[in-house]
Amino acid sequence: MMLADVISAGLLGVGAAMLVIGSLGINRFPHFYSRLHAAGVVDTIASGLFLAGLAVHFGPGLVTIKLLLIFIFLLFTSPTACHALARAAYSSGLREPESEDER
Amino acid sequence: MLFVIAIAVLVAMALALLRAFLGPTVFDRILAVNSFGTKTVLLIALLAEASGRGDYLDLALLYALLNFIGTVALLRYTEQEPRRQGQP
Amino acid sequence: MKHSISLGLLLAILWWCLSGYPKPLLLGLGAASVVFTLWFAHRLDVVDHESHPVHISGALLAYWGRLTVEILRSSAQVIGTILSPKPAIAPYFLRVKVGQPSDLGKVILGNSITLTPGTVTVLVNGDELLVHALSPVSGEGVSQGDLDRLIPADCERQA
Numbered sequence: 001m002m003l004a005d006v007i008s009a010g011l012l013g014v015g016a017a018m019l020v021i022g023s024l025g026i027n028r029f030p031h032f033y034s035r036l037h038a039a040g041v042v043d044t045i046a047s048g049l050f051l052a053g054l055a056v057h058f059g060p061g062l063v064t065i066k067l068l069l070i071f072i073f074l075l076f077t078s079p080t081a082c083h084a085l086a087r088a089a090y091s092s093g094l095r096e097p098e099s100e101d102e103r
Numbered sequence: 104m105l106f107v108i109a110i111a112v113l114v115a116m117a118l119a120l121l122r123a124f125l126g127p128t129v130f131d132r133i134l135a136v137n138s139f140g141t142k143t144v145l146l147i148a149l150l151a152e153a154s155g156r157g158d159y160l161d162l163a164l165l166y167a168l169l170n171f172i173g174t175v176a177l178l179r180y181t182e183q184e185p186r187r188q189g190q191p
Numbered sequence: 192m193k194h195s196i197s198l199g200l201l202l203a204i205l206w207w208c209l210s211g212y213p214k215p216l217l218l219g220l221g222a223a224s225v226v227f228t229l230w231f232a233h234r235l236d237v238v239d240h241e242s243h244p245v246h247i248s249g250a251l252l253a254y255w256g257r258l259t260v261e262i263l264r265s266s267a268q269v270i271g272t273i274l275s276p277k278p279a280i281a282p283y284f285l286r287v288k289v290g291q292p293s294d295l296g297k298v299i300l301g302n303s304i305t306l307t308p309g310t311v312t313v314l315v316n317g318d319e320l321l322v323h324a325l326s327p328v329s330g331e332g333v334s335q336g337d338l339d340r341l342i343p344a345d346c347e348r349q350a
Contacts, residue, residue, distance in 0.1 A: 009104050012149075016111035018270070019142060023118035025273035026138060032130050033311070034282045035122070037269060037325045039138045040308040042115075045266045050145045054152050062211045063157035069208065070148065070164050074141065077171040079305035081137055086313045086323060088178045089130040096282055161209065 004056055011053030018046035032089060033096055036082060043078035047071065105153050112149065116142045133177050140170030194238050199229055251299075257341050262307055265329060269308040272325065281326050289318045290339045303338050 018041065025038025051071045055064045116139055123135035144167045151159035206221040232238050272278050291297045297320075301312040304322060309329030314321040324330030332338070 009108075012105075012108050015145075016108045016115075019115040019145070020111055020118070021270055021273055023115040023122075023138070023142075025269070026122045026135060027118055027125075028273060028278060029280065031282070032128055032134070033323050034280055034325055035131060035134060036311050036323070037309050037329075038273060039134055040305070040311070041266050041269050041273075042138055043141055044262055044306055044308065047141060047145060051148065054148055057152050058157065062208060063151075063160060065208045066157065066160040066164065067148070069205075070144065070160065070167060073164065073167050074144070075306075077167070078141070079302045081171055081174045083301065083305050083312050084175055084178050085130060085134055085137070086311050088181050089128070090313045090321075092130075092181060094128060094130065096284070164209075 004059070008053045008057040011049050011056060015046050015049035015053060018042065018049060022046060031096060032094060033086070036086060040078075040082060043074065043082070047074050047078075105149065109146070109149055109153070112142055112146050116146070129181055133174060133181075136177075137170065137174045140166070140173070144170065195229060195233070198232065198238060199225055202228055254299075254341055258303055258306070258338070261303075261332070261338065265310075265332075266308040268328065269325065279326070283324060283327075283330065284313070285322050285324060285330055285334055287320050287322060287334055287336065287339075289320055290336065291318075291342060296342055299342055300339055304333055307332075307338075 022038055022042030025041065026035050029035045029038055048071060051067045055067045058064055058067070119135045119139040119142065123132050123139065126132040126135060144163045147159055147163040147166060151157060151163070202225045203221065206225065210217055210221065229238075272280060289297055289300060291300055297315060297318075301315055301320060304310050304312045304320070309325045310333050311323045312320055313323050322330065322333050324333065
């Protein structure tokens with residue numbers, strides 16, 4: 001087994017663990033707004049680690065540029081989708097049940 | 104090794120689907136489906152490595168695009184009150 | 192004109208990265224679609240300093256570095272919260288004043304706050320952001336304006 005393979009497998013493994021943790025958070029957190037934060041972990045860190053692991057496996061070349069493009073695209077769209085969700089939920093009147101006060 | 108990672112991603116996808124079925128509000132469901140879509144992109148990328156074909160990454164890129172546009176399009180349907188004047 | 196040329200170059204590089212075949216037919220199709228997209232963007236009137244900020248590319252790199260550190264730090268925190276047997280969360284909304292004068296600066300700040308796990312920008316209202324935080328620990332940095340101070344000040348000086 002080569003060194004690159006070990007690094008790639010390690011990054012992929014940590015990324016996959018993050019994915020599972022993020023999905024676990026979506027199910028464990030009590031209300032919509034807190035679930036939003038759990039999904040944020042998945043989108044930023046896990047996809048970054050996962051695509052980095054794949055890039056190490058493929059080595060430099062056009063394929064790696066494509067992986068970078070996917071990463072940049074996820075990096076730009078995931079906060080936008082997250083913000084659109086929060087905004088739509090807020091403007092439709094969804095509030096946090098226990099903490100009505102806006103500190 | 105790749106097999107184990109693929110199983111982990113599938114478990115994460117199943118958990119996201121669970122929230123999509125359970126979610127009390129429509130926003131919980133959209134959040135879960137959006138997260139499911141992100142994991143699909145990563146699974147397709149993993150498939151590209153497992154099969155050794157970089158071409159599959161084009162599909163992953165396309166799916167990332169569709170996922171974002173689909174989420175935003177779904178959210179348009181949830182807007183009930185007319186948008187207030189002067190709000191960005 | 193400056194922005195059109197840089198957009199055209201960017202599109203051509205993008206085509207090359209996604210295709211990668213030096214065949215005359217494919218290169219011709221690529222050139223045609225670049226020209227078509229440029230014409231389309233001009234008809235939509237979206238080619239300006241805001242949609243295509245060439246002038247801040249260098250200054251933002253340092254900011255992205257700091258943002259990455261911030262993201263790693265706070266996601267470790269959120270992961271710890273998810274994995275703890277009894278998640279100790281105290282979600283709340285907070286309002287912060289933005290120091291950014293330009294729209295572009297506000298967008299960068301809002302997106303950065305959303306990108307950092309534990310905080311989400313909900314509404315942008317004038318120079319005020321409504322932010323939702325998972326716990327006081329996550330919201331602390333936002334209310335003190337840590338990221339706000341790091342954004343390059345000359346975001347929109349030259350248009």
